[in-house]
Amino acid sequence: MKLKEYQGKELFRKYGIAVPEGKVITGVQEEPSKIAKAQTLSGKRGKSGLIAPATRENIEMMLKHCSEVLVEERLAIEKEYYLALTIDKEEKEIIILFSEEGGIEVESVKNILKLPYKRLNEFPDKKFAEIIESMHRLMADYNALLVEINPLAFAGNRLIAADSKIILDDNVKHPEYKQALTSLEQEAENSGLSYVELDGSIAIIGNGAGLVMATLDVISHFGGKTANFLDLGGGASTEKMEKAMDIVLKKSPASLFINIFGGITRCDKIAEGLVNYKARNNVRIPIIVRMIGTNEDAAKQLLAKNGIEVYDSMEEGARKAVENADK
Amino acid sequence: MIQWRREQGKLLKMLINKNTKVIVQGVGEQGSFHLKLMKEYGTKVVAAISTSKEGIIEGVPLYPSVADALKEHKADFSILFVPAKFAKKAALESLNNGLNLVIITEGIPVLDTIEIMQSAKEKGLLVIGPNTSGIIAPEQSKIGIMPSHIFKKGHTAVISRSGTLAYEIVNQLTQNGMGQSIVIGIGGDPVIGFDFIQGLKLAENDAETESIVLIGEIGGNLEEKAADYIKNNVSKKVVAYIAGRVTPKDKKMGHAGAIIEGNTGTADSKIFALKQAGVKIAELPSGIIEFLK
Numbered sequence: 001m002k003l004k005e006y007q008g009k010e011l012f013r014k015y016g017i018a019v020p021e022g023k024v025i026t027g028v029q030e031e032p033s034k035i036a037k038a039q040t041l042s043g044k045r046g047k048s049g050l051i052a053p054a055t056r057e058n059i060e061m062m063l064k065h066c067s068e069v070l071v072e073e074r075l076a077i078e079k080e081y082y083l084a085l086t087i088d089k090e091e092k093e094i095i096i097l098f099s100e101e102g103g104i105e106v107e108s109v110k111n112i113l114k115l116p117y118k119r120l121n122e123f124p125d126k127k128f129a130e131i132i133e134s135m136h137r138l139m140a141d142y143n144a145l146l147v148e149i150n151p152l153a154f155a156g157n158r159l160i161a162a163d164s165k166i167i168l169d170d171n172v173k174h175p176e177y178k179q180a181l182t183s184l185e186q187e188a189e190n191s192g193l194s195y196v197e198l199d200g201s202i203a204i205i206g207n208g209a210g211l212v213m214a215t216l217d218v219i220s221h222f223g224g225k226t227a228n229f230l231d232l233g234g235g236a237s238t239e240k241m242e243k244a245m246d247i248v249l250k251k252s253p254a255s256l257f258i259n260i261f262g263g264i265t266r267c268d269k270i271a272e273g274l275v276n277y278k279a280r281n282n283v284r285i286p287i288i289v290r291m292i293g294t295n296e297d298a299a300k301q302l303l304a305k306n307g308i309e310v311y312d313s314m315e316e317g318a319r320k321a322v323e324n325a326d327k
Numbered sequence: 328m329i330q331w332r333r334e335q336g337k338l339l340k341m342l343i344n345k346n347t348k349v350i351v352q353g354v355g356e357q358g359s360f361h362l363k364l365m366k367e368y369g370t371k372v373v374a375a376i377s378t379s380k381e382g383i384i385e386g387v388p389l390y391p392s393v394a395d396a397l398k399e400h401k402a403d404f405s406i407l408f409v410p411a412k413f414a415k416k417a418a419l420e421s422l423n424n425g426l427n428l429v430i431i432t433e434g435i436p437v438l439d440t441i442e443i444m445q446s447a448k449e450k451g452l453l454v455i456g457p458n459t460s461g462i463i464a465p466e467q468s469k470i471g472i473m474p475s476h477i478f479k480k481g482h483t484a485v486i487s488r489s490g491t492l493a494y495e496i497v498n499q500l501t502q503n504g505m506g507q508s509i510v511i512g513i514g515g516d517p518v519i520g521f522d523f524i525q526g527l528k529l530a531e532n533d534a535e536t537e538s539i540v541l542i543g544e545i546g547g548n549l550e551e552k553a554a555d556y557i558k559n560n561v562s563k564k565v566v567a568y569i570a571g572r573v574t575p576k577d578k579k580m581g582h583a584g585a586i587i588e589g590n591t592g593t594a595d596s597k598i599f600a601l602k603q604a605g606v607k608i609a610e611l612p613s614g615i616i617e618f619l620k
Contacts, residue, residue, distance in 0.1 A: 169438070
């Protein structure tokens with residue numbers, strides 16, 4: 001997950017990296033001599049007016065895009081650099097990225113220096129060594145996959161982080177990670193389920209990230225749009241399936257497609273969860289089930305007894321889910 | 328016969344066959360369940376490691392450490408079920424004792440993974456995963472958690488980032504009479520060891536393999552690099568399916584590695600690169616079968 005600029009700067013401060021004086025506001029407070037920066041996660045803020053003098057007009061506009069605006073002192077910048085620590089996925093090591101041309105999109109930065117962190121002593125300019133070491137400590141302590149300062153400004157005879165971009169490892173559950181989730185996403189997270197909200201009409205429950213992504217694609221292929229999807233993960237229990245039903249149906253979808261390929265996951269457990277949930281709740285939308293793999297016979301018997309039809313093919317099931325959502 | 332050829336050394340190694348000897352690290356609920364299923368499939372599981380349990384599990388002797396197990400048994404691979412927090416220590420223990428690894432564990436911090444990979448690189452050992460379903464040579468041996476009954480021996484190699492999506496496609500292959508020479512799950516994490524290129528190299532050089540199925544997904548650039556490699560190095564037929572075409576940006580899609588950041592890692596970029604390399608791209612999973620017919 002990405003941290004917002006001010007969250008990243010708080011970490012910089014904690015690790016002894018200089019940042020501009022500033023404060024976060026959530027309502028309009030004019031200070032035209034200062035600079036206002038909308039705390040969105042998208043890049044290219046400068047081009048869309050999301051970094052501009054802290055006038056009433058500008059701040060009002062920014063608050064339409066996000067809930068927080070960072071208001072900072074202006075820096076008398078003499079030179080801008082690009083500096084980042086990240087993971088080289090090919091060499092599987094931490095690398096330093098550096099350029100004398102900071103402040104622009106990294107993709108367009110030319111003359112970029114790439115150096116493995118373990119060879120920091122070969123870094124050409126010693127004045128950056130201390131900042132790089134601080135960035136490395138931050139990276140290790142917070143399990144960051146990217147710590148980027150762009151630009152790293154030289155102003156008033158010191159190096160100062162004029163911006164921050166930090167991406168944390170999703171394999172490690174940081175407190176910041178939960179904050180970025182919607183309330184239903186948090187509820188799923190707490191139950192060990194992986195749930196993502198989208199904006200269509202068909203709800204999806206599946207097992208395994210790849211299969212769930214493919215299910216979304218197949219739904220779209222047949223002209224449907226997905227309301228949300230929930231990945232049960234491996235080896236889900238009856239109770240987990242009931243919880244999953246509860247979560248995906250809260251967004252009032254037009255139909256629900258359950259796509260299970262049982263490996264570690266046992267189809268009969270999933271079927272039981274579905275039947276239990278239906279018995280206790282008034283489910284009015286069509287439920288389309290595709291289920292094969294471990295214990296599929298027991299699952300199919302149970303579902304047939306409860307009047308739920310089961311498809312063997314995921315493509316057939318998806319087509320049916322789209323048809324039903326259109327009704 | 329499938330062989331693993333080291334990049335620099337001269338030693339030729341079997342990736343997996345009926346003689347591959349395996350140690351299981353972590354015999355909690357999942358570890359002991361899959362130890363049993365691997366044995367039933369015919370995998371030579373020679374020992375299991377547990378710091379808390381003793382004795383014999385499913386006919387396999389338990390040892391407190393990898394070094395202790397290797398005093399009594401020879402082994403080629405260790406399969407890891409150890410929880411994410413302790414996975415680095417367990418993985419390094421196996422690598423230090425000269426074992427290749429299949430890491431099933433999900434959620435290992437990426438900074439731990441890179442330490443594991445550095446150690447493997449120094450020692451010239453192989454790491455499959457993390458967050459993988461493992462590898463299987465149908466009707467010979469499996470080091471993994473995949474449902475055995477859907478696999479059938481044959482001439483198609485399958486290399487996939489996702490486990491369940493590989494099952495989906497393998498099941499369709501088998502139902503259509505197309506067996507598999509080897510199925511490799513490379514794992515869904517942002518940093519993995521064995522990747523598409525190594526899989527392609529293996530399949531290209533394997534006499535049993537006639538065609539190759541590549542199952543990719545959004546995030547990272549492994550598929551683009553595979554496309555580059557295919558252009559100059561692969562003569563066998565390659566067909567591919569890429570999951571995540573309609574996935575929104577910046578949303579984590581279950582796999583930590585499956586995330587579109589900025590303009591990199593999109594399905595379009597992967598499909599474009601693979602098409603340029605002459606790879607046929609299936610629109611739906613079932614399209615793979617049509618292309619192989």
